[in-house]
Amino acid sequence: AAARAAHLMAELGGGTVAPVIGDRYPGRQPQRVIEFDPAHVARVLGIAVPADEIVRILTSLEFQVQPLADQSTNLPIYRVAVPSYRLDVTRPIDLVEEVGRIWGYDRFPTTLLCDELPPQRANLRLEGAERVRDLLVGCGLDEVITFSMVDIEDEGNLWPQGAQFGLGDHLRVRNPLSSERAYLRQTVLPSLLHTACENLRFLDRVAIFEIGAVYLPAEGQTLPNEPRRLGIVMTGPREAQSWLAGQDRTPLGFYDLKGVVEALLAGLGLEGSFEQGKHPAFRPGRCAQVSVASGEAEAPSLTGDSVVGVMGELHPLVREAFDLPAQPVCMLELDLDELLATWGAGRKMAPISAHPPVYEDLAVVVDESVPAARVQDLIAQTGRSLVRTVVLFDVYRGEQVGAGRKSLAYRLTYQADDRTLTDKEVAKLRAKIVHRLERELGATLRS
Numbered sequence: 001a002a003a004r005a006a007h008l009m010a011e012l013g014g015g016t017v018a019p020v021i022g023d024r025y026p027g028r029q030p031q032r033v034i035e036f037d038p039a040h041v042a043r044v045l046g047i048a049v050p051a052d053e054i055v056r057i058l059t060s061l062e063f064q065v066q067p068l069a070d071q072s073t074n075l076p077i078y079r080v081a082v083p084s085y086r087l088d089v090t091r092p093i094d095l096v097e098e099v100g101r102i103w104g105y106d107r108f109p110t111t112l113l114c115d116e117l118p119p120q121r122a123n124l125r126l127e128g129a130e131r132v133r134d135l136l137v138g139c140g141l142d143e144v145i146t147f148s149m150v151d152i153e154d155e156g157n158l159w160p161q162g163a164q165f166g167l168g169d170h171l172r173v174r175n176p177l178s179s180e181r182a183y184l185r186q187t188v189l190p191s192l193l194h195t196a197c198e199n200l201r202f203l204d205r206v207a208i209f210e211i212g213a214v215y216l217p218a219e220g221q222t223l224p225n226e227p228r229r230l231g232i233v234m235t236g237p238r239e240a241q242s243w244l245a246g247q248d249r250t251p252l253g254f255y256d257l258k259g260v261v262e263a264l265l266a267g268l269g270l271e272g273s274f275e276q277g278k279h280p281a282f283r284p285g286r287c288a289q290v291s292v293a294s295g296e297a298e299a300p301s302l303t304g305d306s307v308v309g310v311m312g313e314l315h316p317l318v319r320e321a322f323d324l325p326a327q328p329v330c331m332l333e334l335d336l337d338e339l340l341a342t343w344g345a346g347r348k349m350a351p352i353s354a355h356p357p358v359y360e361d362l363a364v365v366v367d368e369s370v371p372a373a374r375v376q377d378l379i380a381q382t383g384r385s386l387v388r389t390v391v392l393f394d395v396y397r398g399e400q401v402g403a404g405r406k407s408l409a410y411r412l413t414y415q416a417d418d419r420t421l422t423d424k425e426v427a428k429l430r431a432k433i434v435h436r437l438e439r440e441l442g443a444t445l446r447s
Contacts, residue, residue, distance in 0.1 A: 032082040035068070036095050044096045046111070049103055051076065057102045058095065128268075128340035129211055132230065135267040139260045141207045141232065146191035148213065149173055149181035154190035158281040160317035169217050171224055184215035184224070188231035189281070189333055193314075193322040196233045200325060205236030207252070211336060230309075230339070232257065232332040235324070254286050254313050257330040261290060261311060268343045273373050281331075282312035290334060292342050306342075309334030350417075357388065357415040358426050362433070363446040364408055365401050370441055372408050378440060379410060382433045386421070389413040407446050 006017045038051050055065050055078070064081035082089045089095065100108075133143060152170060169186075176182040185191065188210050196206045213226040234257050237249045258274065265272040270292050277289035290309045311332035319329055366375060372392050379390045394409035401407045414426050437443040 029084070031084070032090065034080045034082060034089075034092055034095060036078045036080045036092050038076065038078065040092055041096050041099050044093065045100050045108070047103075047108060049099060053103070054078075054099055057099050061098060061102070063095075063098075124340060124344040125337075128343055129228070129336065131268065131343075132211065132264065132336070132340075135264050136209050136232070136260070138267075139263055141209045141234075141260070144192070144195050144208045144210050146188070146195060146210060146212070147181060148185055148215070149176065150183055150185045150190060151180040152183045154194070154322075155183075155185070155187060157321035158187070158189060158318060160280060160315055160321070171215055171217060186214050186216060187333060188212050188214065188229045189233075189331055190322075192231045192233045192331065193324065193329075196235060196329070197323050200235070203236070205240065205252075207234045207236075208232070228336040230332070230334040230336045232260065232311075233329065234260070234331070235327060235329040251328050252330060253328050254288075254311075254330055257311055257332060258288070261332060265292065268339075270339075270342060273377070275371060275373065277310055277312075279310055279312065281315055281318050282310075283315050287312035290332075292339060308338045308342075353415050353417045355416055355418075355420045357413050358421050360412050360414065360426065360430065361393075362410050362412055362430070363394075364410075364434070364437055364443040365405050365446050366408060366437075366441055366443045368397075368404050368406055370443075375408055375437065375441065375443070376410065378436055379412065379433050382436050383412070383414070383429060386414055386416055386425075386429060387412055387433075388415045401446070409446075 009015055010017050038049075038054050041047075041049050041054060058065050058078075058080060062083045063086075066079040066081075068077050068079050080095060089098070137143065155170075171184040173182055173184065192208060192210055195208060199206045199208075209230065209232045211228060211230055214229050215224045215226055218225045234252045236252060238252050238256060239250070241249075261274075262272065273291045273293070274288040275291065276285075277287045278284070279287050288311055289307050290311060291306045292308050293306060309332060312330065314324070314329040314331060316326075319326070362379070364375065372395070376390050376392060380387055383390075389412070391411045392408060393411050394407075396407040396409070397405075414421055414429065434443075434445055438445075
């Protein structure tokens with residue numbers, strides 16, 4: 001092959017072949033030799049391989065094995081010469097690996113532990129946060145990380161129209177790098193709004209979230225409390241600009257954010273509810289408190305005891321203070337530790353019923369001020385274990401229900417674990433539900 005290559009170079013390149021073709025290798029490498037103790041096989045692999053079998057295996061792999069005797073113990077050892085092409089064999093442990101490989105791993109005996117492993121305790125704090133991240137990323141949001149040190153005026157901008165806001169309980173950094181990093185934050189929302197503003201300079205849509213600590217003074221303690229908060233900011237068109245979306249540039253709104261929160265709670269296996277709330281940072285009528293039912297509750301509580309956060313559409317004055325464009329900006333802040341405490345409490349499992357369900361629609365007319373969630377809770381509480389699901393599928397306002405009234409239509413699923421429900425049982429339960437709605441909410445059954 002070398003002569004053929006030289007001939008081609010001379011023929012094609014116009015060169016001359018030298019009269020002598022010799023090896024230009026710098027020097028001959030000595031053969032690698034390893035002293036190998038066969039007892040090392042049993043110590044490492046935990047199996048007894050006969051000495052003659054070890055010699056046979058190594059010889060079959062073209063190792064040259066020469067028996068010797070250890071001068072100190074007078075036990076047999078081997079002087080093993082390694083083939084030049086086996087550059088991976090440099091130590092006795094490499095020879096042990098070769099013996100085990102050829103001997104066969106399937107011939108290794110199964111050895112059980114002498115004791116049971118201790119139970120593994122899950123870190124719910126870390127696992128819960130990772131679960132929340134995965135769910136929000138699955139909803140199309142991007143995670144950001146912002147500074148914990150902020151400008152106090154930014155938090156003040158969340159309280160427009162002269163709302164009460166003071167600096168007394170904010171922790172000041174002793175040696176701040178600048179006035180914009182002089183205080184420890186008590187909310188993650190201003191940082192998220194600044195991040196959204198920066199990204200909107202070259203993007204038309206922003207959907208971001210952050211999981212970070214806030215710093216609240218602890219009475220009688222040197223160090224502050226550091227609860228974790230989950231913040232979300234969404235703004236811009238609902239659909240990315242493409243031929244498929246066409247000219248539809250409907251902006252992200254309150255119900256888009258509500259859908260993300262519902263997906264988050266569903267992914268955590270939690271029952272959530274939304275109640276109209278008030279906060280100076282949000283537009284009136286576009287603000288809601290987010291509540292989570294405990295694992296033992298039959299339905300979400302609307303009393304405020306389980307409120308974990310607030311969400312809504314940003315107030316126009318707050319939007320202007322953060323230099324955001326004139327479009328709906330929706331944001332949310334949740335107490336993540338409180339949320340995950342409910343998640344970590346565990347859930348009860350129930351067997352799937354083998355009996356068929358009964359589906360029925362129920363439409364009631366209530367005052368405009370009555371939340372749909374309140375009606376849904378009363379239906380679920382009245383039906384108890386026989387009403388499996390209550391889903392709102394229609395809201396109507398118009399002449400047929402009168403001014404100041406609205407019609408709410410729900411789809412109910414009845415099902416029992418031990419029997420097939422009869423028409424009489426369903427009718428009796430339906431009458432009980434309607435009676436309670438009439439008594440407590442002033443509802444009327446829509447014909």
